[in-house]
Amino acid sequence: MPFINSKVNVALSEEEKELIKxxxxxxxxLIQGKSESWLMVGFEDNYSLYFKGKNNTKLAFIEVKIFGHASDRDLDHLTAEISRIFKEVLGIAQDKIYIKYEEAEHWGWNGANF
Amino acid sequence: MPFINSKVNVALSEEEKELIKxxxxxxxxLIQGKSESWLMVGFEDNYSLYFKGKNNTKLAFIEVKIFGHASDRDLDHLTAEISRIFKEVLGIAQDKIYIKYEEAEHWGWNGANF
Amino acid sequence: MPFINSKVNVALSEEEKELIKxxxxxxxxLIQGKSESWLMVGFEDNYSLYFKGKNNTKLAFIEVKIFGHASDRDLDHLTAEISRIFKEVLGIAQDKIYIKYEEAEHWGWNGANF
Structure with missing residues (x-):
């Protein structure tokens, strides 16, 4: 039950979305117990973002929402990998990417909460 | 002080938004102490979403943010009802809908925090 | 490592975004230990919002996400100031503005978590 949502200030082609997805x-x-078979992914491109007061470079704000908890170690690995992906596919510098995690206690699917 | 935000990968007419709202x-x-008189509702339609690696069906990611806490029982009822609403109005299958809850400790309105 | 995101149901000019940013x-x-040198800011204008069942007035839903914790007192000051800014620049009545805070335990930047 994870959801990864990306706000980026560049345009994304369908091919880029497919590749990143x-x-x-x-x-x-990389997070124990999670897999693509429960993953939802969202994209918001051409998003209006500023970092350190400026918007003259490529930026990304990525939110990873999961049901329950994950270990610090797994989240460290995931941050490294997500940063690598956005650098590789979109050319966004890793120091222009924030990745924020949310561990949710209540999450519904198919009409009921887990 | 709840906020319900819906990201859906279909187009929403004004009539559909009004009805869902x-x-x-x-x-x-269904949540004790909450009512429409404090509810804010947001919609993002034509949202770019993938679930289980695919985007060839109707999908929804719905976030319910509330100030303070709610009982598990109330949230179970709310998940059932929200799922029913999106199935009924938009024809989104209930197993293609995620509903994530966030219980916030700090929430401001009218220039001050509750 | 804060992120402030604003959903407003009015159009924002580049000048208004610059000014608010x-x-x-x-x-x-106003939050101890935070400054613009780590702040990311996002804007979503012309957002579809309803409050108390209506959408016939200017509305804003603002999310402040920070890494770690902040004191109640600092968050009180920040809510007062953010409300003032949106009232002043966009003419949104303070009782039509929600500001929700999230204190995140896990936050990545530059390929690693803080």
């Missing part, structure tokens, strides 16, 4: 689907397995 | 305004009363 | 960059210093 595939790579995130692999990366999510 | 009205139904969510009723549903929020 | 500058003012938020000052305001974030």
């Amino acid at each position: 595939d790579k995130l689907g692999q990366a999510i397995s | 009205d139904k969510l305004g009723q549903a929020i009363s | 500058d003012k938020l960059g000052q305001a974030i210093s």
Whole structure:
């Protein structure tokens, strides 16, 4: 039950979305018990973002929402991998990417909460 | 002080938004102490979403943010009702809908925090 | 490592975004240890919002996400200031603005978590 949502200030082609989605689907397995078979992915491109007061470079704000908890170690690995993906596919410098995690206690699917 | 935000990968007409908003305004009363008189509702349609690696079906990611806490039982009822609403109005299959809850400790309105 | 995201149901000009971004960059210093040098700011304008069942007035839903914790007192000051900014620049009544806070335990930047 993870959800990864990306706000980026560049335009994304369908091909880029597909590629990033595939790579995130692999990366999510770095968290114990999670896999692409429960992953939802969202994209918001051409998003209006500023970092350190400026918007003259490529930026990304990525939110990873999971049901329950993950270990610090797994989240460290996931941050490294997500940063690598956005650098590789979109050319966003890793120091222009924030990745924020949320561990949710209540999460519904198919009409009921887990 | 709840906020319900819906990301859906279909287009929403004004009539559909009005209808869903009205139904969510009723549903929020399933949480003790909450009512439409404090509810804010947001919609993001035509959202780029993938679930299980695919985007070839109707999908929804719905976030319910509340100030303070709610009982598990109330949230179970709310998940059932929200899922029913999105199935009924938009034809989104209930197993293609995620509903994530966030219980916030700090929430501001009218220039001050509750 | 704060992120301030604003959903407003009015159109924002580039000048208004710049002005609000500058003012938020000052305001974030009201939280001990935070400054514009780590602040990311996002804007979603023309957002579909309803409050108390209506959408016939200017509305804003603002999320402040920070790494770690902040004191109640600092967050009180920040809510007052953010409300003032949106009232001043966009003419949104303070009782039509929600500001929700999230204190995150896990936050990545530059390929690693803090």
